[in-house]
Amino acid sequence: MNSFLMATKLRIGSVATKTVRQLLTANAYHSCRRPQHQMQRCLSIMASKQSPIGRQTDTATAADIKQKELSLRREMVQKITATGPMTVAEYQQMVLTHPISGFYMKDDVFGAKGHFTTSPEISQIFGELIAVWLLNEWQRYGCPKPLRVVELGPGRGTLAADVGRVLSQFSHSKDVTSLHLIELSPHLTQIQEQNICGTVSLIERNESEKDFRHSALTQTGLPITWYRSMDQIGSKP
Numbered sequence: 001m002n003s004f005l006m007a008t009k010l011r012i013g014s015v016a017t018k019t020v021r022q023l024l025t026a027n028a029y030h031s032c033r034r035p036q037h038q039m040q041r042c043l044s045i046m047a048s049k050q051s052p053i054g055r056q057t058d059t060a061t062a063a064d065i066k067q068k069e070l071s072l073r074r075e076m077v078q079k080i081t082a083t084g085p086m087t088v089a090e091y092q093q094m095v096l097t098h099p100i101s102g103f104y105m106k107d108d109v110f111g112a113k114g115h116f117t118t119s120p121e122i123s124q125i126f127g128e129l130i131a132v133w134l135l136n137e138w139q140r141y142g143c144p145k146p147l148r149v150v151e152l153g154p155g156r157g158t159l160a161a162d163v164g165r166v167l168s169q170f171s172h173s174k175d176v177t178s179l180h181l182i183e184l185s186p187h188l189t190q191i192q193e194q195n196i197c198g199t200v201s202l203i204e205r206n207e208s209e210k211d212f213r214h215s216a217l218t219q220t221g222l223p224i225t226w227y228r229s230m231d232q233i234g235s236k237p
Contacts, residue, residue, distance in 0.1 A: 072101040097184045104185045110155055120159040127162025134163065135173060145176045150233065152182045157192030161218070164196065168220035179224040180233055189214065189226050196224060 076094060080086060086094075096103045109115045119126040138147055149167070154160050160179055168174045179196075183189045194200050197216045214226040227233060 072098055075101075102185070104188060106187055108156075108187075108191065118155060118158075120162060121156070124162045127159045128166050130159070131163040131166035135167070135170070138173070143172065143176075147173060147177045148180055148233075149177065150180045150182070150230075152230070154181045154183055154192055155188070157181070157195040160192070160224070161196045164218050164222045164224070165220050168218070168222055174220075174222065177222055179218065179222055181224065181226050182228070182230055182233075183226055184228055192226070 072094065075098075076086070076091075094102075097105060099105060103109065107114075111117055111121060134147075134149065138144070147167075149160075149163060151160050160181060164177075164179055167177045181189075181192060183192065190200050193214075193216060196218050198219050199216065201214065201216070211232060212226075212228045213232065216224055218224050
């Protein structure tokens with residue numbers, strides 16, 4: 001496995017860099033962000049003593065957060081009292097995806113006004129390199145069809161948007177590619193749809209809906225589908 005990873009990194013270094021340089025030279029796609037500006041802004045924020053990243057909240061927001069924490073704590077205590085100790089997996093599921101108090105369920109936790117940021121949010125180059133790597137590996141295996149790109153926990157959908165934009169620039173991949181996002185949060189699902197498709201659909205959380213499935217088209221014409229679980233994807237496109 002280590003040899004495979006090392007070989008993959010070497011291929012990314014040679015193939016990906018060359019391909020991205022060709023794309024940039026040919027202006028084959030439209031960049032959605034300016035990496036140099038994003039990096040300067042990121043550095044200035046980190047250097048500031050008044051960093052807005054996860055620091056600045058008004059009194060009402062802080063009170064709401066405290067109330068949610070107390071409510072979730074009470075629910076956990078009741079559950080443990082009734083059924084005994086909970087597993088780490090059960091604990092993580094409650095604090096992250098609880099319908100009312102879950103970390104990812106209601107608020108936008110990413111970016112300068114959130115709790116943390118990720119590489120795709122800083123520059124589109126990260127997602128573009130991932131896309132070039134995908135194309136390289138896909139071609140190395142003989143271009144099997146269909147090409148389904150699956151992402152778990154897509155955040156704001158920035159990475160999926162960048163990968164999809166690159167894949168849609170090549171006719172041999174665009175015609176067979178589809179995106180599949182696994183997202184538990186209806187709130188984040190709407191943010192992802194807005195960023196990737198330019199549209200927003202009314203999506204409500206339904207705990208009894210085992211086969212949740214929401215489909216649309218990206219702004220570059222790729223089919224995209226949202227699910228709540230990997231099990232819902234199945235073996236067919």
